[in-house]
Amino acid sequence: MTETRIDRRFKACADAGRPALVTFITAGDPDLETSHAILNALPAAGADVIELGMPFSDPMAEGIPIQLANQRALAAGHTMDMTLDMVRTFRKQDQDTPIILMGYYNPIYVRDPKKFVQVAKDAGVDGFIIVDVPAEADDEFCIPALEAGLNFIRLATPTTDDKRLPAVLANTSGFVYYVSVTGITGAQIADTGRVTAAVNRIKGHTDLPVAVGFGVKTADQAADIGKDADGVVVGSVLVNAVKDSLDADGKATDKTVQAVADVVADLASGCARARAS
Numbered sequence: 001m002t003e004t005r006i007d008r009r010f011k012a013c014a015d016a017g018r019p020a021l022v023t024f025i026t027a028g029d030p031d032l033e034t035s036h037a038i039l040n041a042l043p044a045a046g047a048d049v050i051e052l053g054m055p056f057s058d059p060m061a062e063g064i065p066i067q068l069a070n071q072r073a074l075a076a077g078h079t080m081d082m083t084l085d086m087v088r089t090f091r092k093q094d095q096d097t098p099i100i101l102m103g104y105y106n107p108i109y110v111r112d113p114k115k116f117v118q119v120a121k122d123a124g125v126d127g128f129i130i131v132d133v134p135a136e137a138d139d140e141f142c143i144p145a146l147e148a149g150l151n152f153i154r155l156a157t158p159t160t161d162d163k164r165l166p167a168v169l170a171n172t173s174g175f176v177y178y179v180s181v182t183g184i185t186g187a188q189i190a191d192t193g194r195v196t197a198a199v200n201r202i203k204g205h206t207d208l209p210v211a212v213g214f215g216v217k218t219a220d221q222a223a224d225i226g227k228d229a230d231g232v233v234v235g236s237v238l239v240n241a242v243k244d245s246l247d248a249d250g251k252a253t254d255k256t257v258q259a260v261a262d263v264v265a266d267l268a269s270g271c272a273r274a275r276a277s
Contacts, residue, residue: 001146004174007174010230021046021049022047022211023051023238024050025239026073027053028077030242031076031251036086041257041258050098052100055074056107063236084119098127103130105130108141114144117145121150127153128153153176154177155177156178169206174208179213179214180215192225196227210229212231213234217236218270222274234267
């Protein structure tokens with residue numbers, strides 16, 4: 001497939017001598033207007049790649065913070081059409097920052113996967129992370145996405161051994177997302193030495209960048225992980241920043257957008273010094 005925004009961004013970060021900062025937010029959290037503002041603020045704060053979570057009622061791989069973010073978005077009436085509109089609006093001001101839709105297959109399946117691929121591409125989406133579509137079902141969604149020129153990023157975990165890894169990597173593009181712990185999002189990050197060994201093992205099977213996530217919360221952790229990983233993925237710490245900024249009624253305040261931007265800027269500083277001599 002031809003070079004994508006994701007490919008170009010990881011290359012640019014590598015040329016700059018640092019890992020890419022991959023940031024996750026839930027679309028529509030805590031409401032559409034505020035979520036738009038957060039999305040627009042991410043690149044200037046230091047986000048290199050944006051994962052935009054598609055709200056879903058049963059996010060089975062998520063910890064409490066992202067589950068609550070999904071609930072807030074759905075309670076505010078967020079829909080898939082709104083998520084796609086967020087991307088369209090973002091693209092009017094930013095043609096360079098990659099956006100990945102992340103979530104579960106059910107909301108895509110009910111819309112017709114092949115049609116959804118084209119609608120997402122037209123909106124300005126660059127790729128997908130769909131956590132509950134296994135490699136054995138690549139013809140369902142992965143292959144149509146690749147044929148449309150969009151990246152399909154798959155997850156590798158501590159339990160993905162060398163026998164399973166080739167199947168995981170077969171149609172993966174953009175980057176490999178290494179889940180650093182066995183469990184749900186927001187868990188405590190694994191031992192850095194083990195993560196480094198896992199990253200190097202995966203790199204022995206692919207030329208794709210390897211990004212590490214699940215549990216990264218601080219600039220120091222980002223710096224440690226980013227010494228060897230090509231990207232650092234953060235999510236729960238950002239949705240927690242949203243939650244902690246809300247008022248007593250769970251509504252956005254004038255501090256919400258800046259609270260997220262401040263966390264992103266801090267994490268970006270960790271990535272910037274990850275490989276400093």
